[in-house]
Amino acid sequence: MHSSISKKILAWYQKYQRDLPWRKYKNQKDRHYKVLLSEFMLQQTQVKTALPFFNNFYKKINSLEKLSKTSQAKVNKLWQGLGYYRRAKFLLETSKIIKKKYNYKLPSQYEDLIALPGIGDYTAKAILSIAFDKNEIGMDGNVERVVTRIFNISGKKKILKYVERLKVEKKSSFLMQGLMELGALICKPKLPLCSDCFLNKNCKYSSNKKFNLDKKVKAEKKIKKFIAIIFRKNKKILLRHEKNLGPLKEFLNVPLVPEISQEGRNYKKILKKNKNYQNLGILNISISNFKAEILCLETKKMIKVNRPYYFMNATELKSKFISSFLKKILKKIKFIK
Structure with a gap:
């Protein structure tokens, strides 16, 4: 069952994926930089909000080498309006460490990535999957929601177990992005488009919307x-x-x-x-x-x-x-x- 769901997600993503700038690259070096930059920008930020900032940033600073030599003031200026400015600070710090420790090459090991400023478990796994096509799935809100609904499960450990079962040997990058895309476009937090979903026959939420999803209560600021x-x-x-x-x-x-x-x-x-x-x-x-x-x-x-x-x-x-x-x-x- 899990492999058939993964195959359907892969087929759907390859046909209907959004045309996003960080999904187009000139070479592997460019791919790694675009993935790193986009993942920092997309932390706590929607794609539509990040898009113009990504395009402008990349236009001015189009490589890891150039980023590592840029001042914090310039990075902040390009980041202006995107919010969560600590990300801009960590992005620049990370580029300088990659320059010094890895000779401008984005690390391809989880332990090395997660040690970099501003990179946590999700971002590290997302980079490994999307930039290096490694067999990883980073669990953000979209992925968690999709898996929770399809299998009618709750609890972090159980969700992670089912995420592991969805992994594929080939095209891991497409699967990771497909899960996120599905959560963003169809399996939305409110009013999911179940009737339009290619997984509605496999999904327990689509067939029975009465089951409870874990509701995260936001703490008052x-x-x-x-x-x-x-x-x-x-x-x-x-x-x-x-x-x-x-x-x-x-x-x-x-x-x-x-x-x-x-x-x-x-x-x-x-x-x-x-x-x-x-x-x-x-x-x-x-x-x-x-x-x-x-x-x-x-x-x-x-x-x-x-x-x-x-x-x-x-x-x-x-x-x-x-x-x-x-x-x-x-x-x-x-x-x-």
Whole structure:
């Protein structure tokens, strides 16, 4: 049964696969680079969102060699708008390690891949399968959903056991991509297209939609409160690198003070009494692992701030990488449109 399902997935994928840029390559070297880049971009991001970013990134940096010699600032600029910026940092770090340790050759062993920054179990197995056609299946949300529904099973260990049974000796790359494609196009999380599915006679979900699928309950994001200190001078705004913003800690931002800190409490007291400070309102921004509630507080006097800090106008900012987090603040205070 398992082999017949795998054969059907292979046949369907080879006929109906989407035309995606990382599935076209000039040679094996190009294939390895495109797979690596796409897998980093597709972590927690849908294909349709990643597509324009991939095309633009590859146009500017089209090889592992060029990537390893690129600055983090340039990588961040090309990544701007895609979110989860830690991926951009890890991608560049990974390229430098591959340059130094593997002479620009993408490792083809699981143990070597998983040791690289930003590569976990799924990404390592996906790279082995898609880039090297090795007999591996990385289990992302799509693959897990497809296997869970076809066999009416639940539990990580059981799902992995059935995934192992689906493996094939040839065209492993197509099977891995076919499972993901099936989950993305037909076996969708909500309203799956069972009547259009080539596996509807094999699938226990299609014949009996009453069985329970494991429902993953998303944990509520923790709310962290900050005070953003806005200081403008000669049409320029004060910026610095913030250390308390998790994945955004290395990027430029307006000075931010945690509201629960002594400094934060002092600013709230100052706001009530000092005419040099103006409340510009509260802004809520979601970051990858928490929600930030930001009180925007503008001051007419320069605050004490450790170097390095910068003054930039709106035109200068256009040539820099700025996170969507900072962009939302700057729009809120009407510094940019």
